[in-house]
Amino acid sequence: MKRHLEYPEISVYDLLEQKAGEFSELCALNYFGAKTSYRKLIQKIKECAKALDALGVKKGDSVSVCLPNIPEAVHLFYAIDRLGAVSNMIHPMSAENEILRFVELTDSRLIFGIDLIGEKLERVREKRPDLRIVTVSASRSMPIHLKMGYKLTQKKPPACSAMSWDSFISGAKNGRDINSHGAADDTAAILYSGGTTGKPKGIMLTNMNFNALAIHSIDACGGLAPGMKMLSVMPIFHGFGLGVCIHTMLVLGGTAVIQPKFSAKDFPNLLFKYRPDMIAGVPAIYEAMIVDKSFSGKDLSFLKCIISGGDSLAPSTKKKLNMMLAEHGCKARVREGYGLTECVTGSCLMPEGPDDLLSVGLPYADTFYKIVDESDRELPPGETGQIILRGPSVMKGYYKEPEETARALRKRDDGCTWLYTGDLGYMSENGYVYFAQRLKRMIVSGGYNIYPQNIEGIISSHRDVIMCAVVGVPDQIMGERVRACVVPADGCDEEKLREELCQLLEKNVARYAQPRELFFMRELPKTLVGKIAYNELKQEAVNEK
Secondary structure (H helix, E strand, C coil): CCCCCCCCCCCHHHHHHHHHHHCCCCEEEEECCEEEEHHHHHHHHHHHHHHHHHCCCCCCCEEEEECCCCHHHHHHHHHHHHCCCEEEECCCCCCHHHHHHHHHHHCCCEEEEEHHHHHHHHHHHHHCCCCEEEEECCCCCCCHHHHHHHHHHCCCCCCCCCEEHHHHHHHHHHCCCCCCCCCCCCEEEEEEECCCCCCCEEEEEEHHHHHHHHHHHHHHHCCCCCCCEEEECCCCCCHHHHHHHHHHHHHHCCEEEECCCCCHHHHHHHHHHHCCCEEEECHHHHHHHHHCHHHCCCCCCCCCEEEECCCCCCHHHHHHHHHHHHHCCCCCCEEEEEECHHHCCEEEECCCCCCCCCCCEEECCCCEEEEECCCCCECCCCCCEEEEEECCCCCCEECCCHHHHHHHEEECCCCCEEEEEEEEEEECCCCCEEEEEEHHHCEEECCEEECHHHHHHHHHCCCCEEEEEEEEEEECCCEEEEEEEEEECCCCCHHHHHHHHHHHHHHHCCHHHCCCEEEECCCCCECCCCCECHHHHHHHHHHHC
16 A cells, blocks of 8 residues: 655745754754754844845745855755745856856846856856846855865955855845745746756756655655764755755754765765765765775764665666675665656665665655556556656646646646656566666667666676766667777776676677677766766767767
8 A cells, every 4th residue: 555644735944944943953054064053054044035035036036056065055045945936056067158048047137156156157147137146155154274274275266246145144134034935836946957858957846846855755764863964965956965965854853964065085084074874875976985995994884874866876886885885884785766856856765675686666655656658558567668657746847848848747547647757667566666777878779779777787797897888879880889888997907807798798688789899998977966977978989980
C-alpha cells in the first residue's frame, strides 16, 4: 500500500519560521566556523526582506540571485519568498549573454551577484539599463581571521559601480515588515535545466514543491534528527543544493555546512574538519574518494547517511565505495536516488537495507512511477521504456514555455497529470526503479539503439578504471560510432589496460555496440555542477574533423 504523508500548504519561508520556533538555539548554518542559530537566521531573513521592500520588490516580482553557497544567498532565497516574490537562480559562472537572457526572460530588475563577477554584471546592465546590481563578497560572513586571509590571498574583485551588500542591508530601516504568506502553488524559485528536450528552460518550482521535497527527503533517508550536520556542497542554484542541502536540512532542524567554492579534492579536508552526519553529492565526489590516499588510516564512522544523485553512479563504483567506507569504520552505505530539476531533485531513493547495486530505489511517499513505450502504453515490470511520474514535488511548468510544458506535463486517462522525464528505465514487480539512461544519450549506430550506460558499467568494473564516459560521435557511414573515454588509475599499464578492456567488452557487449574508439584521459570534462559534460566529449570529436 502506498504511503501517505502530510504536507504543509504554506510558503517555504513560513515553514522555516515554524521550524525556527522549535529549534531556535540550534545551529542552522555553519560558514567556515561562523555559526548562525535558527533564531538569528530568521532575524537576518526579516532584515533582508525589509531591505528588498525598500528597493521596491513586491509580490510576483522576479529577483535574480547569482551567488554561490554563502549565507547571504540563503537569506535572500527565504526573504524573497517572504515577500511573495520569485528567486531567479543563476549560476555565477554563466556567460554574460546567458545571464542577460535569464534576466530578460523573467523581467528581473534586481540582481545579486558575487563581487568577482561585478564587471560582467555591469556589461549585462549596459544592455538592460533598468537592472539594479548588488554585489557581495564571499568573505563578508567569514570569521574575522579568515576574512583577512581571504582578502590577502584572493584576486581583488574588479572595480564596480554596483551597490554593496552592506549598503543594501542598511536600507532595511526604510523598508516595511511584510509577510505575504504565499500560497502552496505560488512559484518560489525558477531554476534552469536542459529539460527533457535539451533546450535550457526556466523551471517554475512552487512552495509546495520545495516543502514536499523536504518532507520526502527526511522520510526516505530515515533516522535523521534535529542537530545533525550535512556537508552542503551542492550549489544553491541547483535543485539538489537548494532543495536538499539547504531547505531539507533547515526543515529538519539540522546544520547546513556551506562553502562558496568546492572541488572534489577539497572533500577529505572538509569531511574531517566538520565530521558531518550526512553527505549528498554527485558521483564525481565519490569517485574521487575511492582513489584519494588521504583517507588512509582515517575513521569515517561519523557518517550516517550518504546520498548520491544528479548523475549515474556505476554499480562497480558503488561497490568500491562501500568497501572503502567499511574499511574506514563507516556502517553507512552509499544510497543512490533518481530525479530531475522538474521535480526539484530526487523523487526516489534506495532504502537503507537492500543491497541492490543496480536500483535507484523506491518512489517517495505519494509519488507514483510508470514506464511507458513510444505509444504511451504502460509497460509491465522488467520492460524498458520512458519513466513518467507524478507527485507533490512535480514542477508547475516551464516559464513562458507553454508548448514545452504541454510536452512534459500530460494528463493521462486516469485524470492525473504526469511528468514525462525523457529518461529510460524499468521497474521490478516489487516497485523498485531501475534507471537506464537519459533518452537524449541514446546512441543510434547503423540503425541499432545503443545504451551507453550499460557499456560504462562494464568498463568501470575494471579495477584500474576510475571513471568513464561513452558517447556517440558522428560517423558518415554508421550515423554515429561509439567512443569510450576512460580515466585510468595512476601508475597502471595503459597498454595492458586497453587489451583487458577490449577483452571485457568483447565478452559482455554485442558486436554492434562495442566502442570503436577507446581514449585514455587524465580527467573527464565536467559541467558547472559537477556532472560529466557528455556534450563536450561529443563536440571534441566534431572539432577533430
